[in-house]
Amino acid sequence: MVGPMTITERARKKAEKLDRLGELSAARDEERGVSLWQEAFRRLRRNPAAIVGTVVLGLFLLVAIVGPFFVPYAPTDTIGIREGLVKSGQGIIPGPSGDHWFGFDHQGRDEFSRLVVGARQTLLVGVVSTLIGLAIGALVGGVAGAAAGLGGRWGRWIDTALMRVVDMMLALPSLLLAVSIAALLGASLTTVMIAVGVVSVPVFARLLRGSMIAQANSDYVLAATSLGVRRSKIAIGHVLPNSLAPVIVQATLTLATAIIEAAALSFLGLGNPDTAIPEWGVMLADAQPYLGIRPALAIYPAVAIIITALGFTLLGEAMREALDPKLRK
Amino acid sequence: MALLDVEDLSVTFRQRGKRTVRAVDGVSFSVDAGEVVGLVGESGCGKSVTSLALMGLLPRQPGIAVEGRADFDGTDLLRVDRRTMRDIRGRDVAMIFQDPLSSLNPVIPIGRQVTEVLARHRGLSGDAARKEAAELLDRVGIPDPNRRLKEYPHQLSGGMRQRALIAIAVACRPRLLIADEPTTALDVTIQAQILELLKDLVRDSGTALVMITHDLGVVAGMCDTVNVLYAGRVVETARRKPLFAEPRHPYTVGLLGSIPRLDAGRGERLSPIRGSVRDVLPWADGCAFAPRCDRQVDACLGQPPQLALTHTDRTYRCVNPVPPAGSPAPASPTAAEPAAEGIVPAQATAAEDAPAAVEDAPAPAEDAPAPVAERATPPAPREEESA
Numbered sequence: 001m002v003g004p005m006t007i008t009e010r011a012r013k014k015a016e017k018l019d020r021l022g023e024l025s026a027a028r029d030e031e032r033g034v035s036l037w038q039e040a041f042r043r044l045r046r047n048p049a050a051i052v053g054t055v056v057l058g059l060f061l062l063v064a065i066v067g068p069f070f071v072p073y074a075p076t077d078t079i080g081i082r083e084g085l086v087k088s089g090q091g092i093i094p095g096p097s098g099d100h101w102f103g104f105d106h107q108g109r110d111e112f113s114r115l116v117v118g119a120r121q122t123l124l125v126g127v128v129s130t131l132i133g134l135a136i137g138a139l140v141g142g143v144a145g146a147a148a149g150l151g152g153r154w155g156r157w158i159d160t161a162l163m164r165v166v167d168m169m170l171a172l173p174s175l176l177l178a179v180s181i182a183a184l185l186g187a188s189l190t191t192v193m194i195a196v197g198v199v200s201v202p203v204f205a206r207l208l209r210g211s212m213i214a215q216a217n218s219d220y221v222l223a224a225t226s227l228g229v230r231r232s233k234i235a236i237g238h239v240l241p242n243s244l245a246p247v248i249v250q251a252t253l254t255l256a257t258a259i260i261e262a263a264a265l266s267f268l269g270l271g272n273p274d275t276a277i278p279e280w281g282v283m284l285a286d287a288q289p290y291l292g293i294r295p296a297l298a299i300y301p302a303v304a305i306i307i308t309a310l311g312f313t314l315l316g317e318a319m320r321e322a323l324d325p326k327l328r329k
Numbered sequence: 330m331a332l333l334d335v336e337d338l339s340v341t342f343r344q345r346g347k348r349t350v351r352a353v354d355g356v357s358f359s360v361d362a363g364e365v366v367g368l369v370g371e372s373g374c375g376k377s378v379t380s381l382a383l384m385g386l387l388p389r390q391p392g393i394a395v396e397g398r399a400d401f402d403g404t405d406l407l408r409v410d411r412r413t414m415r416d417i418r419g420r421d422v423a424m425i426f427q428d429p430l431s432s433l434n435p436v437i438p439i440g441r442q443v444t445e446v447l448a449r450h451r452g453l454s455g456d457a458a459r460k461e462a463a464e465l466l467d468r469v470g471i472p473d474p475n476r477r478l479k480e481y482p483h484q485l486s487g488g489m490r491q492r493a494l495i496a497i498a499v500a501c502r503p504r505l506l507i508a509d510e511p512t513t514a515l516d517v518t519i520q521a522q523i524l525e526l527l528k529d530l531v532r533d534s535g536t537a538l539v540m541i542t543h544d545l546g547v548v549a550g551m552c553d554t555v556n557v558l559y560a561g562r563v564v565e566t567a568r569r570k571p572l573f574a575e576p577r578h579p580y581t582v583g584l585l586g587s588i589p590r591l592d593a594g595r596g597e598r599l600s601p602i603r604g605s606v607r608d609v610l611p612w613a614d615g616c617a618f619a620p621r622c623d624r625q626v627d628a629c630l631g632q633p634p635q636l637a638l639t640h641t642d643r644t645y646r647c648v649n650p651v652p653p654a655g656s657p658a659p660a661s662p663t664a665a666e667p668a669a670e671g672i673v674p675a676q677a678t679a680a681e682d683a684p685a686a687v688e689d690a691p692a693p694a695e696d697a698p699a700p701v702a703e704r705a706t707p708p709a710p711r712e713e714e715s716a
Contacts, residue, residue, distance in 0.1 A: 037436075152389060219431035226384050226426075227419035227446045227497065237445070241436045 040245075040322040047321065053314030060308050064119040071113035072099075075278045080108025093294045102300055105283070106290050114278040115300055121272075121279045122308065125192055125262040126255050132197025133258075134251050137204025140166065145209035145243070146235035149216025163209070169202040178261055182270035189272040196261045200254045207250055211243035218242075245323035252316030256309035263305055280305050331359035332537045333383075333505055338397035338407070339561075340378050340387065352378040354561035354612055355397070358554075362504065363535040365528075367552035367569075369542060369584070375561040376541045380507045382407065383539075384424055385414045401505065420450040423498040427510040429490035433482035439466075439493050440478030443500060450501040465496040469526060488519035492526065499530060506531075507539045512547060524551055545588055549573060557581050560609045560617035563636075565645040577643075577650040579624045616647070624649045 080086035086108035102111035147155035266281025287297035443462035466474035583602035
């Protein structure tokens with residue numbers, strides 16, 4: 001084994017010379033193994049929009065998780081009526097006071113407590129429905145993308161079939177689709193989650209498919225193919241990890257729309273029929289008849305929905321920027 | 330018999346509504362173990378399509394037809410089924426690509442990209458694979474290999490990336506290596522190092538190397554045999570020294586003439602080949618190079634020129650070739666009589682005996698920046714638009 005040794009030595013000497021040159025001319029990353037995700041995270045930390053979004057969502061999470069344990073009144077306690085303060089029939093719904101920060105709702109329940117407890121429900125619906133959409137959409141899109149990008153003639157056939165189904169779903173207005181599903185399955189919390197989740201399936205599917213097809217044409221896929229790596233392994237090990245960035249961004253943005261859509265379904269009466277558990281959409285619907293008397297009852301949940309959605313959107317946009325390959329150095 | 334015998338390889342792209350493109354048109358060459366064979370030509374002459382066809386990497390679509398034979402140690406690479414081809418790729422035949430950054434997966438550490446091949450073809454896994462991967466990186470001259478294994482492609486310099494790519498290609502000790510412009514994306518000092526590395530690998534392992542390049546400097550430093558391609562056909566084949574000493578095909582002469590030279594006098598102008606690769610004639614109508622050729626004669630048109638054989642090592646496809654050095658007055662450009670028989674073997678030997686003169690002409694010192702032939706020619710269009 002004289003040959004390889006000599007190569008090694010010669011090559012190493014040259015490489016060391018090269019490295020010294022390299023260190024002089026350019027500052028190399030000192031950390032070992034900085035992946036693209038780590039780099040994206042570093043960029044994210046420097047983005048003010050990301051910080052604002054994270055803070056908003058952090059507060060929202062905190063409220064959703066621990067809030068219900070600290071609320072001053074039970075969200076179902078019709079304390080206002082019991083104490084004779086609220087007479088909805090006569091148009092008497094008191095506003096904020098020292099004891100009841102946001103006043104009462106039409107049934108004499110403490111509005112602030114309901115808002116805080118409602119955060120958990122809203123978060124649950126948003127996250128679960130997005131996960132449902134992500135799981136189904138990524139599965140459909142991943143199969144279609146891998147088939148179209150790497151699968152040859154049969155693959156293109158599979159892709160076409162799957163995408164026609166997805167296109168049909170895309171053709172329906174999302175809220176109409178959600179309402180139909182919710183009406184079909186009967187009003188319940190699970191229904192809301194499924195309905196809102198299914199609506200986001202075509203978006204995830206299309207996105208992942210497009211991203212995978214673009215990646216399947218890249219040089220590293222050709223290089224891996226030239227090394228005899230199996231196609232299934234190329235699809236899962238090479239193409240998929242490179243295609244995930246836009247999907248993750250989309251998931252963050254979808255959380256925002258999912259919350260709004262879940263609220264809309266509740267507003268339309270297709271939400272959780274168990275009104276004991278407050279939900280922002282339900283609160284909005286409940287406030288409707290009293291808009292003339294106490295518009296604030298609609299404004300509180302509306303603002304809560306808007307701020308949460310905005311938080312997710314800010315974070316999503318910031319993530320899009322951080323993961324943008326064009327901004328990579 | 331040679332390790333790889335390519336016979337009459339043709340690749341045709343047919344697309345509805347567009348002209349049929351014959352990107353590779355009857356290319357034949359052979360490569361022996363331990364030999365470096367160059368495929369040289371400007372952009373769009375079919376070099377890369379040739380390599381992709383040999384690797385079976387052209388998409389299998391109705392519009393793409395690959396014909397001919399590529400006999401690799403008894404197996405026809407163009408005819409084996411996909412499963413067998415996948416086993417051959419990476420194990421027996423491997424390829425090195427032009428752009429090391431885009432050829433490495435950006436989200437996977439280098440180490441996993443090396444061990445993936447080791448797992449696929451040599452059944453190595455876990456620590457054994459990691460150890461072998463570190464040895465491979467060390468072998469191609471990457472310092473501190475254990476650390477590099479954990480790094481991502483964007484953390485490596487261009488030269489390091491190409492070394493890593495070479496390490497992956499030679500991981501399973503392939504018998505044939507196809508390098509498709511392996512140094513084009515690198516700067517010149519790194520180019521020289523990478524070529525040196527490839528040369529060492531070929532010498533020490535007996536791997537056959539097909540070197541695809543547009544850079545005659547690379548050819549001069551590396552190749553034993555050179556095939557000059559034009560518009561999908563081999564127009565001249567020769568051993569390295571005779572080719573540089575006395576190119577016979579006007580296109581080869583043009584390529585050599587368009588290299589910027591350090592020893593050229595001040596104010597001396599480069600002589601580019603006029604026209605561009607777009608100005609080709611379909612081979613069926615005569616010599617594809619005729620519209621750009623200074624030595625065009627009537628016989629160039631009408632029918633495709635045959636490969637003229639001078640002696641065993643040397644063929645060219647021209648009816649009015651450039652006369653060999655030392656022959657009497659150059660043939661008149663209008664002479665219809667082809668001068669194909671003009672070579673006296675003694676003259677070729679004489680050229681071989683004077684290596685100094687030969688080497689000095691176009692070949693740069695091996696570690697010096699290699700001149701890039703294409704810089705002198707106008708930017709050529711991609712092959713889809715041409716031919």
